[in-house]
Amino acid sequence: MKTLKDYIKTIPDFPKPGVMFRDVTSVLDDADGFRLSVDELTRLLDGVDYDCIAGVESRGFLFGAPIAYNQHKALIAIRKKGKLPRETVEASYDLEYGTATIEIHKDAIKPGQKVVIIDDLIATGGTVEAAARLVEQLGGEVVKMIFLIELTDLGGRQKLARYDVASAVQYEGE
Numbered sequence: 082m083k084t085l086k087d088y089i090k091t092i093p094d095f096p097k098p099g100v101m102f103r104d105v106t107s108v109l110d111d112a113d114g115f116r117l118s119v120d121e122l123t124r125l126l127d128g129v130d131y132d133c134i135a136g137v138e139s140r141g142f143l144f145g146a147p148i149a150y151n152q153h154k155a156l157i158a159i160r161k162k163g164k165l166p167r168e169t170v171e172a173s174y175d176l177e178y179g180t181a182t183i184e185i186h187k188d189a190i191k192p193g194q195k196v197v198i199i200d201d202l203i204a205t206g207g208t209v210e211a212a213a214r215l216v217e218q219l220g221g222e223v224v225k226m227i228f229l230i231e232l233t234d235l236g237g238r239q240k241l242a243r244y245d246v247a248s249a250v251q252y253e254g255e
Contacts, residue, residue: 083113083114083117084117085108085114085117085118085121085229085249085250086250087114088107088108088111088113088114088117088118089103089104089105089107089108089230089250090103090104090107091103091104092104101252103202103230103232103252105140105201105202105229105230108229109143118144118229118249119144119147119148119151121229121249122144122148122199122227122229122249123148123151123152125225125227125247125248125249126148126152126197126225126227129197129224129225129245130195130224131154131195131196131197131224131225132154132155132194132195132196133149133154133155133156133157133190133194133195133196133197134148134149134152134154134155134156134157134196134197134198134199135156135157135158135159135185135189135190135196135197135198135199135212135216136149136156136157136158136159136199136200137159137183137198137199137200137208137209137212138158138159138160138161138164138183140200140201140202141159141198141199141200141201142156142158143201144199144200144201144229145199148199157185157186157189157190157196158185158186158189159183159184159185159198159212159215160183160184160185161181161182161183161184162181162182162183162184163184164184165184165185165186167186167187167188168186168187168188169184169185169186169187170184170185170187170215170218170219171183171184171215172184172211172212172214172215172218173211174207174208174210174211175207176207181208183208183211183212183215184215185212185215185216185219187219189219190216190219190220190221191219191220191221192219192220192221193220193221193222194220194221194222195221195222195224196216196221196222196223196224197223197224197225197226197227198212198213198216198223198225198226198227199226199227199228200212200226200228201228201229201230202228202229202230202231202232203226203228203230203231203232203237203238203241203246203248204232204235204237205235205236205237205240206236206237206238206239206240206241207240209226209228209237209241210240210241213226213241213244223244224245225244225245225246225247226241226244226245226246226247227246227247227248227249228246228247228248228249229248229249229250230248230249230250230251230252231248231250231251231252232252232253233251233252233253234253
């Protein structure tokens with residue numbers, strides 16, 4: 082039986098020399114790989130009491146949607162700045178060369194709601210930390226953060242130490 086790592090293709094030297102790019106699209110474009118990824122991510126939520134899933138654009142939507150559907154939970158969109166039509170709140174975070182901003186609808190999270198944040202990959206943790214700030218700004222409680230892939234040597238888990246973080250597959254400097 083195949084494991085998730087069997088479906089994740091590694092592309093050396095992309096997008097620049099020395100980087101080992103973990104390609105999540107190779108999981109999505111295989112029916113068995115996609116099913117396995119959704120099942121593994123769902124297992125990471127066993128025993129977690131939560132009200133909704135917040136998916137981070139865009140691959141957080143791809144994995145969050147089937148889980149939210151199967152668990153009968155709402156799916157909240159956390160998007161890049163300028164993509165949401167109603168009133169939003171925003172949070173910025175640092176990138177390697179600059180900053181980026183994400184937003185959430187101001188009415189997406191109700192005070193006291195327990196929220197799971199999902200994304201495809203955790204590297205340095207900057208994006209998901211900003212997502213957590215948005216949830217908390219609206220009065221929600223982040224009860225878990227789940228990721229398909231974790232790049233352990235980039236320190237994201239340490240940056241998110243105050244949260245319950247889980248990943249289905251881990252890579253360390255490979």
